[in-house]
Amino acid sequence: MKVLICYFSATGNTGQIAQAINDRLGQLGAEVELKNVTALEARQEPVSLATYDAVIFGSPIHSMRSPRLFREWLATLEGNGKRCATFFTYGGFQIHPAPFDTRRRLQERGFVVVASATFPGAHTYNLAGWQSMQGRPDQQDLDLAAEYAQKLYPRLSGQDQAVLTELDPGPYTQEQLDEFESFRFKMGAMLPNRQGAECQMCLLCQEQCPSGAMDAETGVADPAKCIVCLQCVKDCPDEALKVGDMTPFFQFKMDKDKETPESLRQKRGTLYF
Ligand SMILES: Cc1cc2nc3c(=O)[nH]c(=O)nc-3n(C[C@H](O)[C@H](O)[C@H](O)COP(=O)(O)O)c2cc1C
Ligand code: SF4
Ligand code: SF4
Incomplete structure (x- = not known):
């Protein structure tokens, strides 16, 4: 199975989780590529997903959704029925509707979303005096990311045909x-x-x-x-x-x-x- 992991990570937390997922999928025999789409130029490059069996999308949670720039980039992709999964890092506060909202956006682009996950990461605003989730993701978080990859493998390969169902739509419009x-x-x-x-x-x-x-x-x-x-x-x-x-x-x-x-x-x- 050939998998592309695309992630946005301004201060590195989401990148650490992406690496842990990458490593475990590799150990399981998948051919995995990491694509960091944080930089403007990386999001301007044309993306061809045709050669991949599945895609994983990772981003931080910004104001309960993925960052606007990442959402705009997702809107340029063509899923063509490809199976995909998502993951997020967050700074200890609101999570929803990020997984729900991102799934809807991916479905609109023709992807089939099979799973999602959230992981704590040092809050970006710790750089401005906050003290939330310092030192995260820690080893336990990275182990959970590896567990996510392990459970994800049969869903991404289609060996397990189930898709993601229940997700919290959150209270906001x-x-x-x-x-x-x-x-x-x-x-x-x-x-x-x-x-x-x-x-x-x-x-x-x-x-x-x-x-x-x-x-x-x-x-x-x-x-x-x-x-x-x-x-x-x-x-x-x-x-x-x-x-x-x-x-x-x-x-x-x-x-x-x-x-x-x-x-x-x-x-x-x-x-x-
Ligand atoms: C503009 C902005 C909004 C954020 N909104 C949330 C939020 O709604 N809930 C939360 O728990 N963390 C929030 N965070 C914290 C980030 O989700 C968290 O620090 C994340 O791990 C950063 O990922 P990165 O290091 O990959 O950029 C926000 C951070 C920023 C910069
Ligand atoms: S904080 Fe603003 S100016 Fe600084 S890297 Fe992020 S988007 Fe650019
Ligand atoms: S503020 Fe100056 S030193 Fe800091 S990153 Fe920008 S150009 Fe470099």
Whole structure:
């Protein structure tokens, strides 16, 4: 069986899970290829899925869905009845409807979705003062990703003809989800900014920005394009790019969701078959 794993990963969590799935499928005898579609150029390349028996799609959860750029890329694909599976990493808070929403989008493109999974990953906003899921995915998360691959194999190969049925559609409409998504982009404090500081001008932030939003010269992100994935903040070798302190918002979120540091630590991934 020849499998393509396509994943979007701004700060590396989803990439780690993709690698664990890749490794286990390889051990099981599958011929597996990893395709990282985080970079703008990677999503602009034409994709031919014809030579693969099955595809696996992985992304972080951004505002309860996959990131807008990933959704837009999925809308360009042709499934032609191919079997596929999805997986997500999330920062300890809301998950749904990401698996449901992504399945619907893939079905609209002609894919048959056979399974899904979610795995905790250090919250991106830890780069702005949050403290959720530090050190995740950990070894137990990676072991669960391997278990997912193991269970997935017969579904992807068609040896097991079952498909994914029950998934939580979540409580929100698409309009509400759009509103949640756009809200954070209106908060200027969250947009990465070098604040006039000097840096070595390596251009990494501009060249690797998934949305083409960052201007290395000015050190300012374009609010119309930036998805606040914070890849540029994490990867800047000079640690020159900053976002506003989101610590107060973290406490608000913890109280609102009735979470404690312990309840977050206890969270594990879920496999959906
Ligand atoms: C804009 C944005 C929105 C996010 N929304 C959610 C969310 O709705 N629920 C959640 O648990 N985590 C959320 N997160 C956290 C990420 O899902 C999590 O950190 C993920 O593992 C990042 O994956 P990556 O390292 O592959 O980019 C969000 C992160 C960002 C940047
Ligand atoms: S990644 Fe950092 S050092 Fe490199 S150009 Fe951007 S801000 Fe400057
Ligand atoms: S400018 Fe925005 S979209 Fe680009 S890497 Fe930085 S946070 Fe992500």
